[in-house]
Amino acid sequence: MLEEKRSVDKAAGEMLKIIDKNGYDNIWSRLEAQKPQCGYGELGVCCRNCSMGPCRINPYGEEPKYGVCGADADAIVGRNLIRMIAAGASAHSDHGRKPSILLKEIAEGKISDYQIKEPEKLIEIAKRFNVYDKNDSYEEIAKKVAHIALECYGRQDEDPMATVDAYMPKKRIEKLKSIEKAVEENYGYKVGLLPRNIDRESIDILHRTHMGCDHDPLTLIIQGLRCALSDGWGGSLFATEFQDVLFGLPKKREIYANLGVLDEGSVNVIVNGHEPILSEKVVEAAVKEDLIQYAKSKGANGINVVGMCCTGNELLERQGIPVAGNELHQELAITTGAVEAIVVDVQCIYPSLGKLADCFHTKVISTSEQAHFPNCMHVQFYEDRASEIAERIIRIAIDNYPSRAKEKVHIPNIKEKATVGFSVENLLEVLGGTPAPLIDAIKDGKILGIASIVGCNNPKVTQDYFHINLTKKLLEKNILVIGTGCWGIALAKSGMMDMSYLDSLDVPLKEVCKALNIPPVLHFGSCVDCSRLLVLSGIIADYLDVDTGMLPIVGSAPEWSTEKAVSIGSYFVATGIPVHLWPIPPVFGSANVVNILTEGAKELIDGYFFVEPDVDKTASIMEEIILERRKTLGLKTPNYAGV
Template sequence: KKSIEEKTLWPDAARMLDKAEKDGVETAWDRLEQQTPHCKFCQTGLTCRNCTMGPCQIRKNAPLGVCGADADVIVARNFGRFVAGGSAGHSDHGRDCIEALHSVALGKSTDYSIKDEAKLLRIARELGIAVEGKGVSEVALELSDLFFADFGSRQHEVSFLVRVPEKRKKLWNELGITPRGVDREIAEMMHRTHMGCDNDAPNLMLHSARTCLADGWAGSMIATEISDILFGTPKPGKSKVNLGVIQEDMVNILVHGHNPIVSEKVLEAVNDPEMISLAREKGAKGINLAGLCCTGNELMMRQGIPLAGNHLMTELAIVTGAVELIVVDYQCIMPSLVTAGNCYHTKMVTTADKARFTGAEHVPFDMHNASHQARKLVQTAVEGFSRRDSSRVEIPQGPMEMITGFSNEAILEALGGTPGPLIEAIKAGKIRGAAAIVGCNNPKYRQDYGNVNLAKELIKRDILVLVTGCVTSAVGKAGLLMPEAADEAGAGLHEICKALGVPPVLHMGSCVDNARILQLAGILANELGVDISDLPLAGSSPEWYSEKAAAIGTYCVASGIFTHLGHPPNITGSETVTNLALSGLESLVGASFGIEPDPFKAAEMIDERITSKRKGLGLS
């Protein structure tokens, strides 16, 4: 049995784990214990359930499934379906954003509007839509139609490939992995992995890459860009992080999930004076909104709303006993939150018809009722305040300050409008390279130990760190998202950060916002006239858990960026697939995966990669 100390790096989590035990609340760590040891066949990818001649397990004395599929085919098929699930998650979120933009453009939704017209016009122009003489709605309509088409079967390539360097596009064409349509690649992955279709592991892996590229350069990128258009492009600003953002004397509402379409509306309702006076009538000082996971990142990037925590903090936030309402949309929401909420007065409300939770109240949101539904929710939260049992409230104090809001637009603005100064800093070796640390928590690790230590080690080596998703909360709690953290950086990075007044670790948003990092990589490569794989860049997900994280890792590698993972996906049962992931992909797409659970060794691995890329560019 792991001690609390071994479960997490954080005092706020430790206090709540202790309280959870006393209050009888089961957490992911408890359930992991019950599930350990895991099935070895599943862990190595050697089980197949794709038909009813099976299910089959590959063993020494039974090396083939009933159909004749071997370990390589079974592992590659399983991996293909795994990343197709992740790509579907990001991309379906992107589709919801297109539907929102479309309904705004048609004047059908008065609940949403276009906040960043300049960005709408800029993107429309970038994608070849003539904007002159057209109204904003007309342009928005044409742009949403183009994005809908990116999900279909009639394009040769998704629109945002205009951001990809020519060399890379040529390479993808030669390999036959140019993403054509988001839904098409995902559906084709399901088709290929049906019994009796694609039975060649490397060929399956190439389609995995294509499916994930459709996620990164279309599904996710569309989600990010439309969210900026509808809710504003992020600018640097202050915020706060850890469970201390929950307020004892206020009605507390947490938003959890991924899509800002719901949480932005909840924020509006929270700020409604009528709602605030309602809360005061009930004896609260006001209404406090805080975020969890990615929808928390979305609200934080654009509105400065504080972040209560990442994936493994979601159950623990409820354990404070001070949360009236948790509003969720979709993805990464543990079903156990309903049970945890029932131990207190915390109500969980679902908002998406495609993500319902038994035991939670369902208040469906759509384009035409969002403001109304959001007010209804906030009212529910306010009413819940009188049911709070103050004797069971315990809130860890002292949130950490942090800076958020580093969209590419904001980064370029800080640099004076062009990537030139960043490139100069890289050439001079003041910034030796950049690494994106992204993804999740996983109770198999000491929470955030890998996320935080890897970031610290990299900035010491003058490697600029970019973070999204659940790593935000990790590095934020460690103080690395403050300009003062430049003192922990190497001399070169320290100098640049001081000159610009920015932290050595930049918060770039939610998981779909990894698309911002892809775009930035494209900008740098184009500026230098090289391929993305020539740049001193790396990706990392030290504590990943989800299908979506595997999809991100795969599109990162397929885009030419070396990617470190704390542990491998369930592929190690196939030597062919494992070798392809660890080295074979290098000769195909110019990057591969590296696996290393120890963040200090991982930093070494990333440093070596960046050093060799610098050499390749003729830099010392």
Template sequence: MAKPLELIKVEDITTCESTAQMITKARQDGVELFFDRANSMKACPIGEQAACCKHCAMGPCRMNVNSPYDRVGVCGATVDTIVARNFGRMVAAGTAAHTDHGMAMLELFRDVIQGKTKEYSIKDPIKLVEIAESLEIATEGRELKDVAMDLYHELELTYTQVDGEIPMMKRVPRQTLEHWRAAGVVPRGAMREIMEMMHRTAMGVDQDYENITKQISRTALADGWGGSMVSTDISDILFGTPSPVEVEVDMGVLQKDKVNIIIHGHEPNLLESIVVSAADPVLVDAAKAAGASGINLVGMCCSGLEAMSRHGLPHAGNFSSTEAVLVTGAVDCMTVDIQCIKQGLKKVADFYETPFITTNYRAKIEGAIHIHLEENDPRSCTDEIVIKAITRFKNRKKPVQIPQITAKGVHGFSYEYINYMLGGSFRGSYKPLNDNIINGRIRGVAGIVGCTNPRSKQDYSHVELVKELIKNDVLVLQTGCSQMALAKAGLTGPGAAALAGPGLAEVCETVGMPPVLGLGSCVDNSRILIAAAEMVKVGGLGDCIADLPAVGCAPEWMSEKAIAIGQYFVASGVYVVFGHTFPMTKGTRFEKHLFEDLENLGFGKWGFASDPKEMARLLIAHIDKKRAALGIDKSRERVLTDMADRRSLDATA
């Protein structure tokens, strides 16, 4: 008989105390969570380094990761061709996810304009006009509906165009765009780029890793400056552009005496509709008749970030906690739409007798209840969800154990609000940001984004990395699951400025902002691109995005979407460091191409580190290199976090 696998100690799995409590309870209840599945399912060492090709039936062909050039595939493909193809297909898949999301939002926008969908409306007409004008659509003296329809047709080209340049190229800094044109990486249309990427990585097509990389960049740029940017802009137009709001996070936001409904996924329209359903007096009365004091709507993962930013709804946790939150027994319904939804949620939900509901035709799960969200009549879906949750509350049988842990922080920053925050209503500008980078108060800017991964200690790298960065006067922008890791650690409130270096702390205290600015869901990384473009436009920090003292990092990434995001930042000119692992065979020419050669060709470059302090060292060194190139460098003493700083963090949390 095989020896039972020894479970990992809970303290080695997560830094999130709420999740730790629920892992312990799940083990006592005999319920397996994905942390323990990750322990029992060891990663394939060949696949982990992208050295396996399974693109035809002559293989799969496994390369030797220790001596990558000692063999080739059956067709003769070298390790560089194989790794480049695998990397390109990850970018294609990630781009497809964001692009499909964006296209769904654009179709909803069209139906709202045409009056086919009456449950949603244009909440931010000012942003609609600003986006239209940025794309050179005439607005003066025209009806808003006509401008909106022209904007729809222009943005539709992001997906359907087969030649030319996608519309958002008009928002790219001139020298960056000219560099892309010279390099042949300007995206024509997302559908064409994804299709060509998949074709060129098929057996017997493109077998030059440098040529494959060009299409990788073009595909990724169709995501960042295309599908993702369209999704963010349309979401803002339809549901309102976020502005800062104080929000409570962590599992303590669940309430034993209320009907708790968790919304998990990525498309904001599900949450926008259920917000209305949960506030309906008839349904609230039904909840009270069942013995509840009310209905408690709580977000998780990225759609939770959207609702948190726009409505101030509480947020229970990031991707790694989505199973653990069900272990509380307090969740009366979990509803999901698309992306980052674990199939294992169904089994955990069943054990705790929690209705588990899918709502999107693109993302059904075997055995789950499916209630389709029809955008022309969303309440027929969301009202039923609330009713099922009320029924479960009334018939609760499992004991309820809610971790009494919460943290408060400020979320909902956007490009527009940062512009206002720095300059005010009548002189909004990124000039104060640029000026404070030039004078050295702010060393640089870092986008710390991405997922959590059960093969990393949950939240640890995100938190430790950001503490290092802000202590060294680096302003941090956050999206996705990383944002929740920092929120739970108390780093998203103004009090966190006490942990920043003297220059950044001075700016934060003057403006009244935290040193970590939460921008929203993972698709909202496009906000960072627009902010970077504005920094170039304002002047003083170079002529293209590659000149900026700006970096990016995904410490615990797990999704193909993260690879696409990383590549569109690299192609835009940014140094991007990934943690935990990287889909690359070490010592290959393709690795050197991504990690060194791209920068020499005028792009950004990739980096990798497994330790958060090493990530910080790499990122800060790159910022300092860019400062030196701009002639704004000055000597600084790099400070590392000590025990006193950790105690201070605990006090601010």
């Protein structure tokens, strides 16, 4: 398989040649070995929720039309889809639980290795929840805020959880309440869209998708959207907000991205995964003078910590740490032969890493009780011993440096400069403390609208191709692009986040970005930081006193792969924002489910999904959506725009 068909990244191309030459097992070779993949699974019409199965439905009207229990394609596809949402929402929300608990334990004096770095952000959160008292210490404020957060995970009444009133835009709350009422009046169904608590909505899905429960695709999908909202406006939001409080707000800065950030003369440590609670401490440990001297005693020049995947996003936006790559780079990084340790926590980490690392000297070190991997070393992480454990991990990496086989070392001399570190707070700061200049630029047509693009990577799609080329097409249409996750790293590696990229544009957006001193593509952080995009949409909607379902904002997940992406896309849709997907989601075995997610969702909640494999067509559809919404808001169509 030619490397250019697997990735558009030149550094990846170099490493794939080495992989092919040596016959190393990798994600692309494993995908080939799986072909042809199960057609029933791709359409979402297989079910193994009980021991009477597994069952599969013929989607073309022939036998078998029903599972053993009698479930049809609509029920099976709907159940499978919302189970994906529950898993994705659980992953993000469990991530958010950890900084919530950490904030509580810091406030109670139980943990001293961490501090509150952004007290002003903590105060703003307290004000949103109406618990701010100027006479309280930061610790007392933190206790109150953490209590509300943890209550949102487990409260047992039927009212919407606290983040709904505190964060969700007013018109969207009204819209979702009206839908709940309309469905009950028209269908006689009791349904809910406003989330009650974070854990409950996932458990509700697992209950209602158990054999013998819910088989109606409409009520199944409504509960899926409710669960997704508990993630976007709940668990993910707490992850973002509290990590900002504990580790600092993102700051605009320049970093370098791609495998060229590895240093042949240093002890290279990659932190990979999603949770910054450990990786922040690894970065701290790596600059300790005694550990630097220890590395030199082993023959290295120093210690080089770089990021990978969303842990990389967390570190680059707050600490300016370079990033070696996105999801599909993790095996490639090991193949450089120059990585002493890959330190992992949870999510998107390939269990293949340990086996591949055995071909080199790299140690793969797992740290979470929730994520163990074959052929890997495990160093259990504890928050109350964070500094000690981080130093131990760095020492393991240093001790491994002499084991490096120099003849296997190949670091591509490829890296790009990127301006990163954006958040709602610092975007508003450059706008003068109000969204008005951004809104005025949209009204005047200097910006047509906003596109939000989120990760992942998927080996079924040429790595980074859709991310990069869709972004280019949207910029040509004068659309500001904001995004997170593996998309952010793809754009950083491409050079499109460098301020110099503005010079290649010939649209009014160029002058807006130059005036604000920002790139035309804004890196908003890791995948949980999609909550920043929701908060920004809410601020704009409340400022205009309109529903988010009217805003000229559209989303895309063009290389999605994980269940988290399904949750993200669903909470965007439930917030009123249309979302493009590629590859095809496993729902096309049910015409009714497809109709609910597309036409039905558009009619009910304004947000909806559409699937498109072609970059040009996708960009044009996204432009059409923005123009349609501009018209709804009474905004003129700029003379450069067309569909």
